[in-house]
Amino acid sequence: MWKFGQASKTVPPLNEVLNGNADFGVAASELLLARAKGQPVIAMGVIFQHSASAMATLTDNGIYTPQDFIGQRLEMGDLSSGAETYAMLQAEGITPRQYEQIPSSFSLHRLINGDVSAVSVFVTNQPFYLKEQQIPYRLILPRSYGIDFYGDTLFTREKLAEDNPQLVEAFHRAAFKGWRYAFDRPGEVIDIILEKYSDFPFSHSRKHLEYEHREMEKLVLPNLVELGHMNIGRWHHMANTFVSLGLLQPDYSLEGFLWSPETPKPYFQRLNLQILGVVTICVFLMGLSLLTFNRRLQYQATQNQLLTKEKEELEKKIDMIFWSGDFGYWHWNRSKNVLYLNEKAAAALGGQHEAGLFTLQEIQVNESLISVRHFFSWFSEDIRKRRGRFELERERLDDEGQTCWLTCRGEVLDLMPDGSIKTSHGILLDNTELHRARQQVEQLTITDAMTGLLNLRYFMGRLEAFMQRVKFGEGYFSVALVDIDRMDMIRNEYGSYTADYVIETLSDIIQQQARPMDLIARYTDTSFAVLLPGTTAEETQSACDRMRKHIAHYRFDTSSHNFFATVTIGIVETQEFSSTDLSSKQLLHVAEERIETGKLKGCNVLITRNNQTLTSP
Incomplete structure (x- = not known):
């Protein structure tokens, strides 16, 4: 008789199983932490290949x-x-x-x-x-x-697995047989849940249960991965993540963490093996007969033909998968110093040649095999250190000097007696377009479409981050708001196109006058915000006054007009406030007030602390 631990907000399944109140349970990543810290629990099988x-x-x-x-x-x-x-x-x-x-x-x-x-x-x-x-x-x-953990994991106590392995194996077999049944007959299982557990707390509707089935299928992958499959390499990846978070020490051990069944052969199975031995001896004696020998040869020939045909069909299927997925395939036999690359893999590594096997001697003689040299230069050292499945990424420059991103996904197939890698294989993916698309999307989310400066939303986030550092005693900074004078008059007199030209030109001037570490954003339709890290009041005033004068002396020439534009600048510094009064909104509010004060005093004005005004040309 076994007991199963169920989730509770007060008593986690891990505690229930360790205390003996339950024999089996389902846990998330806390199971790995418990084992690495010495708790006697073992993982019997993973339900979710990807975390939900x-x-x-x-x-x-x-x-x-x-x-x-x-x-x-x-x-x-x-x-x-x-x-x-x-x-x-x-x-x-x-x-x-x-x-x-x-x-x-x-x-x-x-x-x-x-x-x-x-x-x-x-x-x-x-x-x-x-x-x-x-x-x-x-x-x-x-x-x-890049953070890909296992989801729910079936587990039990280590001692229970040692004392009663038949019970543990029976439960493992029953549990995942139940999951297989649920994924093969979702409608039937949903009917059972609605009929027997409709009054259960937090019960779901049919529509909700159908949604859960679809989403769980994407994470469990029952049609691609054997239910319960788990890989020690993935567990080590999770443990290393915990080390980086400070939850584990680097010298952790997962030895004995993964359960594997050792089922004794039943009596009838042993009896069958004995009978098979006797029959084998009889067949050997009968093999002395020429007729029987010939028949066995014919049968073997037929089987070899079938196996050859199946092998050819399998190779064609694999080639089709690589072709349709646009994958490059590689296979490295380190013990023989032989590397196989198909054409796609060669192209991804920067070479151009047909698929083939390449020895170390050929690499040294044939200088055109740059793809093979790149493979050993970029990946071989890391692959030697891996066990199980792995993923590596490298950046390279193409013929035009542009950055490309190459991903190598592989698996160690065999090890040598000394524990070093013997053979491994995998695929190569060119993820350049994906990286560039992601960079473009990220760029669009943080910049202003007209000027190319940072947009206000991103600027406010960076301002808040700098603000938090200041509150923790990590430096200081200043903020300057730059507002274009008489923008309505420019738009009314010269038109919207010229007004936009003024805004774009002034954004370029401000970027040229600012330092590389300064953050510049479009604050409103006619104003800009500049964050100057680590500047004193005098440095900020000097930089902004230089910017103001440069703008005032810039002539705008169009096909029918030429004119000058000026700006009013309001400066505020974090040193003006106590730590309790300091906030992003307060900084910007003071800077806006100083802009308004400057507008009242005229154009081409810079306002600093205590409303000090600079208006010199």
Whole structure:
């Protein structure tokens, strides 16, 4: 008789199994932490090949990437239960000081009410409520940023597996047989749930259960991966992520963590083996007969033909997969120093030649085999250190000097007696277009379309990040607002096209006059904002006054007009405020007030602390 631990907000399944109140349970990444810290638990099989964890945000919140979390309120679990999200933030260079973490309430109320900007969810469940209420949302997945953890894992106590291996194997077989049945007959299983568990707390509708089935199928991959399959390399990747988050020490060990069945042969199976041995001896004696020998030869010949045909068909299927997926394939036999590359792999590595096997001697003699040299130069050293499946990425320059991105996905097939790699294989993918498209999208989300300067939304995020550093005693900065004088008169007198020309030209002048580390954004239709890190009042005043004079002396020439334009600049410094009064809104408010004061005093004016005015030409 076995007992199964169920999830609870008060008692986690891990504690139930370790305390003996249950024999089996399902846990997330906390199972790995427990094992690495000495808890006697073992993983029996993975249910979800990819984690269902994600961060959900409303479309109106303007959050597209993890960088947009800076300065936001995020509702999510603690570090051990939400490790994927914390690892994603760390990988993107975002520290806990740059956002506010709100403990998870296991609901979407705060997100919908606007109390938080994003909330941790399972993609198989909570998004359904947003779809049902027709609330536009966006999901930010950790695995899109290189953090790909396993999802739910079936586990038990190590001692139970040692004392009663038959029970553990029987439960493993029954559990994943049940999952297989559920994915093969989703409609039938949904009917059973609605009939027997409709009064269960948090029960779902048929439409919700059908949504869960579709989303779970994308994460479990039951038609591509054997149910329960797990790879020690993926577990090490997860453990290394925990090390980077400070949850594990670098000298962790996962020895004995993955369970493997050792089923004794039943009596009838042993009996069959004995009978098979006797029959084999009889066949050998009968083989002395020429007729039987000839028949066996004919049978063997037929089987060889079938195997050859099946091998050829399999090779054709593999070639079709590589061709349709535009993949480059490689196979490295390190013990023989032989590398195989197909044409796609050669092209991805910067070479042009037909598919073939290449020896180390050929590489040294034939200088045209740059693709082979590139493979050993870029990947071989890292591949030697890998075990199981792995993924590597390299940047290279093409013939025109443009940066290209190349991804190598592979698997170690065999090891030599000393533990070093013997053979491995994999595919090569040219991800250049994907990288460039991502860069273009990121650029569009942070820049102003007309001037190419930073847009206001991104500028405010960076301003808030600098503000937090100042509050923690890490430096100081100044902000200058630059407003174009008499812009309405320019637009009315010379037209909208000329007015736009003035805005674009002044944005170029401001960029030329600013330092490389200064942040420049389009603040309003006719004004700009400049953030000057680490500048004193005198340095800021000098830089802005030089900018003001340069603009005042610039002549605008059009086909029918020539004229001058001036700006009014308001400067504010963080040193003017105490740490309690210091905020982004307060800084900008003071700078805007100084712009208004300058406008009252005339054009071509610079206003600093205490409304000090500079108007010299």
